[in-house]
Amino acid sequence: MRILETKNVTKAFGGLVAVNDVDFHIEEGEIVSLIGPNGAGKTTFFNLITGIYEPTKGEIKFLDQFLKKSKPYEITKLGIGRTFQNIRLFSSMTVLENVMAGQYCRTKADLFSAIFKLPNARKEEDRVMEKSLEILDFLDLKKIKDEIAVSLPYGYQRRVEIARALATEPKLLLLDEPAAGMNTGEKKEMQGIIRKIRDKGFTILVIEHDMKLVMGISDRIVVLDYGNKIAEGLPQEIQHNERVIEAYLGKGGAA
Amino acid sequence: MANLSRVLFNLVLATAILFGLIKILSKAFDFVARYISSIDKKTKRFINIGIALMVAIWPIVFINQPYVLRTSIIVLLYIVLALSLNIVLGFAGQLSIGHSAFYAIGAYVTALLTVNFQISFWIALPTSALIAALFGLLLGIPTLRLKGDYLAITTIGFGEILRLVLINWTNLTRGPAGIPGIPFPKIFGFMINTNLRYYYLILVLVMFTIFVSYRLLNSRLGRGLIAVRDDEIAAEAMGIKSTYLKILAFVLGAAFAGIAGSFFATYIHYVNPDNFNYMESVLILCMVVLGGVGSIPGVILGATVLTIIPEALRDIATYRYAIYGILLILMMIIRPQGMLSMASLKGGAKSENSGNKKRNKGLRGLSGS
Numbered sequence A: 001m002r003i004l005e006t007k008n009v010t011k012a013f014g015g016l017v018a019v020n021d022v023d024f025h026i027e028e029g030e031i032v033s034l035i036g037p038n039g040a041g042k043t044t045f046f047n048l049i050t051g052i053y054e055p056t057k058g059e060i061k062f063l064d065q066f067l068k069k070s071k072p073y074e075i076t077k078l079g080i081g082r083t084f085q086n087i088r089l090f091s092s093m094t095v096l097e098n099v100m101a102g103q104y105c106r107t108k109a110d111l112f113s114a115i116f117k118l119p120n121a122r123k124e125e126d127r128v129m130e131k132s133l134e135i136l137d138f139l140d141l142k143k144i145k146d147e148i149a150v151s152l153p154y155g156y157q158r159r160v161e162i163a164r165a166l167a168t169e170p171k172l173l174l175l176d177e178p179a180a181g182m183n184t185g186e187k188k189e190m191q192g193i194i195r196k197i198r199d200k201g202f203t204i205l206v207i208e209h210d211m212k213l214v215m216g217i218s219d220r221i222v223v224l225d226y227g228n229k230i231a232e233g234l235p236q237e238i239q240h241n242e243r244v245i246e247a248y249l250g251k252g253g254a255a
Numbered sequence B: 001m002a003n004l005s006r007v008l009f010n011l012v013l014a015t016a017i018l019f020g021l022i023k024i025l026s027k028a029f030d031f032v033a034r035y036i037s038s039i040d041k042k043t044k045r046f047i048n049i050g051i052a053l054m055v056a057i058w059p060i061v062f063i064n065q066p067y068v069l070r071t072s073i074i075v076l077l078y079i080v081l082a083l084s085l086n087i088v089l090g091f092a093g094q095l096s097i098g099h100s101a102f103y104a105i106g107a108y109v110t111a112l113l114t115v116n117f118q119i120s121f122w123i124a125l126p127t128s129a130l131i132a133a134l135f136g137l138l139l140g141i142p143t144l145r146l147k148g149d150y151l152a153i154t155t156i157g158f159g160e161i162l163r164l165v166l167i168n169w170t171n172l173t174r175g176p177a178g179i180p181g182i183p184f185p186k187i188f189g190f191m192i193n194t195n196l197r198y199y200y201l202i203l204v205l206v207m208f209t210i211f212v213s214y215r216l217l218n219s220r221l222g223r224g225l226i227a228v229r230d231d232e233i234a235a236e237a238m239g240i241k242s243t244y245l246k247i248l249a250f251v252l253g254a255a256f257a258g259i260a261g262s263f264f265a266t267y268i269h270y271v272n273p274d275n276f277n278y279m280e281s282v283l284i285l286c287m288v289v290l291g292g293v294g295s296i297p298g299v300i301l302g303a304t305v306l307t308i309i310p311e312a313l314r315d316i317a318t319y320r321y322a323i324y325g326i327l328l329i330l331m332m333i334i335r336p337q338g339m340l341s342m343a344s345l346k347g348g349a350k351s352e353n354s355g356n357k358k359r360n361k362g363l364r365g366l367s368g369s
Ligand SMILES: Nc1ncnc2c1ncn2[C@@H]1O[C@H](COP(=O)(O)OP(=O)(O)O)[C@@H](O)[C@H]1O
Pocket: A013, A016, A018, A036, A037, A038, A039, A040, A041, A042, A043, A044, A045
């Protein structure tokens, strides 16, 4: 089943067209990588899907719904979770609290029942705690659950961001450079984590620069350059695609 | 001339002493925070009961010292006020500097209802909270898109406008003359007419404020609020509707300020616009920032310290406000995160000065961004 589809999606910042006429789709259960040189418009594409920006042109369809004018929090509730390239964890919260905050949109206790801990609020809190611990366990973060998240090493912070995104119970997970700044060992670990998440039934769209990681996890690869989709295909196809090599190495390098 | 140089000398001396004092106290606060974050639930409950007992017995011990009782009541009153601003500033991260407006609304509603309409305080109190909350909503909605400095300026404006209305709407408020003769509260024939009784009344209100603050903070809504404060974009991306939570914080903060105002009116028996000027808002703001933005124990401590210090400095009246000012400046330089910051109470104190700078932001992190 097609879980997300974009048609002619365009985003211009003044004169700069960051994303240009991009047609894109992702099937349920797939891992798709979005690659391209710095400034190609990958993050902007994520921001369009998640409602942080509104497309200048074109449409985005998630499941059966067009995401026109939807707010970010509404889109998350529909089932798109994400991480950020420049980590944006909640800085005064522990790891556990960060993940619990991710469950916000799956709970509904109102002010009164929250303050007086009425049965529905109590039950909900128990469920949030249970679910959050389960996610932390799944990502091997349980032993550091009470640390202030932003005081952790970089690699852990990226993992906590993924845990927080999973806590929103997404159908589609967007990861923006989850292995950036990691060493080889950590990258390998990240590769395992992404696989593990997919095996749980999530659909994953990932922006990544590390070719080894990309080749290792992707069912399909989409390449952006100067906002344009210049290639799309299986990892082997992309590896040998001339336009892609050109985009990465420049015209001279390709020769 | 000699006099001036002596004053200057004294101020420099005071600065040096305060500097050393804050440095030492800073270590002590870290120690306390680390201790609090390390103790288990049972011990915590034990300590809480101990504090509650002490606070309950306190006025009986000082029953023959009206000065101590009055000061204690004022401390408790400011704890309610500071905790009410803490919901807006500490939880939602909205820099509101017009908070005394809601305090004023609470006080005037109670004054008008009890004096003009002979309505019981017990009805006037919730009505004051409700009407203040309504004004919180009224201020909260149009300022949703404002952040940091812009929000601060707008809220200052709101506070000043309200004060001017109180001064000029003489038909209703009697203008600068104020409203005297606010009666003692009476419940089932039991009159609250002594300092001791007022102490217990405000103590109940303090307990209620603390209770709501804690429960709110530890609920889904509290996590949502803190998320919005820490990073609004990330919060929205996690499915948190920030507009709703910000308005909720404004409404709740205003309601509790209204409760404080209502108590103030019935305790002092007289309200006038000067009680609720800009400096009052700044004072409440200082209590929250100095105590530790968002941290409930911190804010309680901040309100207590900033109410007692001017009293303690009464004997050196000349220097009182100078020392007060120096203290605030030094605190901001040495310990911007406040006395007992939120992060330090979660065990983040040990790495307080290392690692990610984003964490211990205090007021700095609230402007702009
Ligand atoms: N908010 C913005 N305002 C103006 N220009 C932007 C904004 N966000 C991104 N851009 C520009 O759009 C282009 C694509 O950026 P981005 O999507 O971050 O690239 P990538 O993630 O592929 O490295 C860059 O030239 C960038 O400078």
